[in-house]
Every structure is written in structure tokens, then in C-alpha cells.
Amino acid sequence: MSSRSTTPRVLTAGSCDVDNFGDLLFFLITERYLRDAQVVPAGPFGWDMNGIMDERIRAFGPLLSSEQFDVIWTVGGERAWGTLEDAFRISAPEQLYRRYEQASPAERRCILESVSGATSMVDPYLPSPIDHPLNAGAPSVVNSVGISDIRGLSPSRQREYVSLLAGTTFLSVRDDESSDLLRKHGIDHELAPDAVHALSIVRPVDDTQRTDTAIIQVNGAVLADLGTAAVARSLIRNPDLRGLRIRVLLAGTYRDLGDSRALDEELVDAVTKLAPGTDITIIDDRRPLDLVDHISRARIVIGTSLHLRITACAYNVPRVTLKIGAKQTRYLTLWDPYMPCDVALGNLDDATSAALAAARRREVRQLAARTSDAAHAHLKSLAEAVLALVESETYRDREQRAQRRAGLDGHR
Structure with a gap:
């Protein structure tokens, strides 16, 4: 040998x-x-x-x-x-x-x-x-x-x-x-x-190519618990999301524990009924690197998935992690502590404002780069x-x- x-x-x-x-x-x-x-x-x-x-x-x-x-x-x-x-x-x-x-x-x-x-x-x-x-x-x-x-x-x-x-x-x-x-x-x-x-090291992107999109991803069980109507109201009233195109991303489609296409469709319908002019749709792409492209070009990313958050961190996209469980909090407090984590739906407005402000700070950008x-x-x-x-x-x-x-x- x-x-x-x-x-x-x-x-x-x-x-x-x-x-x-x-x-x-x-x-x-x-x-x-x-x-x-x-x-x-x-x-x-x-x-x-x-x-x-x-x-x-x-x-x-x-x-x-x-x-x-x-x-x-x-x-x-x-x-x-x-x-x-x-x-x-x-x-x-x-x-x-x-x-x-x-x-x-x-x-x-x-x-x-x-x-x-x-x-x-x-x-x-x-x-x-x-x-x-x-x-x-x-x-x-x-x-x-x-x-x-x-x-x-x-x-x-x-x-x-x-x-x-x-x-x-x-x-x-x-x-x-x-x-x-x-x-x-x-x-x-x-x-x-x-x-x-x-x-971001093996697949760098041009920071100037950011789009006017907000990525939303919510685990199926969490979305069922919060209710699609409540999440829709939270998105519509959030001042940081006004004028942005909302794109709903599924981080995983596996049985029982993943995201729910049916509930995501309910969420899109609820937003459209409450605010008919909102540009909101579900991302149909399933290939992982296609999803990376969507995340890396977004204006802000909101979700429950740990790797949605890590991908956003790799490209220094403002990011908010909703309350879901210990795994996310355990990891993010160590490696991505400046961005909001374990956020209740009622605190989303404050969290998105904090994330957008944090992304402009040098120490936040430097930590994300050092971690990558x-x-x-x-x-x-x-x-x-x-x-x-x-x-x-x-x-x-x-x-x-x-x-x-x-x-x-x-x-x-």
C-alpha cells in the first residue's frame, strides 16, 4: 500500500x-x-x-x-x-x-x-x-x-x-x-x-449582484404551529420587507421532519389575499447549488434551517433564524453570534432591522470571512x-x- x-x-x-x-x-x-x-x-x-x-x-x-x-x-x-x-x-x-x-x-x-x-x-x-x-x-x-x-x-x-x-x-x-x-x-x-x-471560498460570488429579494424558509412543523396566516401578517407588516420580492425556499422535502410544500402554498395564498400587490412565489429549484445562488444574492434571509443560515453567513447576507430548537442556537452562538437567532415571530420586525444593521458593521463582515x-x-x-x-x-x-x-x- x-x-x-x-x-x-x-x-x-x-x-x-x-x-x-x-x-x-x-x-x-x-x-x-x-x-x-x-x-x-x-x-x-x-x-x-x-x-x-x-x-x-x-x-x-x-x-x-x-x-x-x-x-x-x-x-x-x-x-x-x-x-x-x-x-x-x-x-x-x-x-x-x-x-x-x-x-x-x-x-x-x-x-x-x-x-x-x-x-x-x-x-x-x-x-x-x-x-x-x-x-x-x-x-x-x-x-x-x-x-x-x-x-x-x-x-x-x-x-x-x-x-x-x-x-x-x-x-x-x-x-x-x-x-x-x-x-x-x-x-x-x-x-x-x-x-x-x-x-464562499470554493464558490465566490460578486457582492454587487445582490437582488431585491427576501428569502423565507420555515420548517413544516414550525409553520403549522405558528399558522400560515400569522406568518403572512408578520411578513406583510415588516417594514424591512416592503418593496422586496419574497421568495419562499424549501430547505428539505423529506417526510415528516422537513418543510411542507402544501403549507408554503398556503402561506403564499395568505400573503396574496392580505396584500394583493406583493410579489411572492415559491422557489421550485431543488439542486443545492441553485438554492445557494438564490441565498447568496438575497437582500435578507429569514428561516429555521441551520444551513440556510450558514450559507447566508458565508456570503455575508443579513440573516435571521426563527425559534426552532437547540441545534441552531448551540451552533450560532459560537460561530455567528452577531445576527439574530432564536427569534419569536412577534419579534421579527426588530430582528430584521438588527440583521440589516449588523451586516454593515466591519466586525460582523470580518467574523463571517474568518469563519469561512x-x-x-x-x-x-x-x-x-x-x-x-x-x-x-x-x-x-x-x-x-x-x-x-x-x-x-x-x-x-
């Missing part, structure tokens, strides 16, 4: 078989830093993503069991939020999901195994090398993740995660609480900004270190790594 003459094969794993803006961006950005490798994108199931992603997505379980890879690279995201069955529930094609719902427990296990190669996993988006003998000793990367939700799992599930993370070759988390958890368990890691901040630079530098050095390790790796190195992981696995 140390006298390698072939291109390194890197399996990039994560939630790439779900229409979720941020998760797909992780893959697209990571690929930019692995141009000297053969990158094979994979998810837990390998659903057909034609029309959104240019590359074929494959299920990583069967791949890792049948083909050898030089690196297993988990590209990012919030981990420990659910099981393999949960991942199936939000992402499976409608016809297959209806069949699954009507199936017996034994039939459900067969369906899961047929599409993923397994009936359970430690994490559906974080491959465990030790579960695949052919790749048990492969160097592994877990980058740009949040793992603090591990604390809410049962003791046995916590041990499984800790064992998996302890056997990771390169580990990077994106928030303080995740870092604190790893320190508590004595696991080496880095703390770095989310990889999506690097967008840090994300870029981290990805660049990580890719270089990983590929250098692969170049010098021997079969004995892989064997020893597999043995170490087996020892950790035995203490789950």
Missing part, C-alpha cells in the same frame, strides 16, 4: 439520499477538497437522487461489505438523532413506505435489510468500519458533526457511539457541547466551523492529511487499526 499507484478510493457517507439542502451541500463541498481521489457518495439506502445530484448515490452497507475503500469519510451533520428505521421513514419512496407501514415486524426487517444491507446500525448516517470486515481497518473520517444528542440516549446506545467515535482516525465536531462530550471520554478531535461555511477561511483551511488540511496517510499506509497498519477497533467494539 505504501507504493500506491492507483487513485485513492474514498467513500463519502451521510444523508445524501434525502432531499435536504445542508446534507447535500456537505457532499458537494467535501468533493471539492478530494479532487485527487475517486469519491463514491453513499447513504444508508441509495435512493434515486437524479435531478438533484449529478452522481449516483449508493447504499454504503453493501458497498463496504463487497468493495475495499482507502478511506471512509462521513461528511457532516447532526448525529444520534434517530435509528435506521427513522432514516427510512423520512426518506423512503412513497410506494415502498406505504408497503412498509402495512408490513409485519418481520417483513419490515426484510425490507430494511433489502435496501440497506442491515436491520440496525449504530447510526444510519455514520458507517461503522468494524461491521464490514473488508474495510474494518480503513482510515475513517468523521467531519463537521454535532454529537451532543448522544447524551440523551440509553447507556448501551451511548457506549456504542463512544466506541465508534473512539475508533475514528480523524474526528471533527462543530459545536462546544459536542467537543466537551468527547473530552469527557478522552477522545481526540478538533473543533471547527461547519464545512458549509467554505462555500477557517472552514476552508480545516477541510484543506484534513484532506491533505488523509490522502498522505493513505499514501504511506501499509496492510499491517490496516490490520492493527482493525484490531484496535475490535477491542473498542468488545467494550460496547
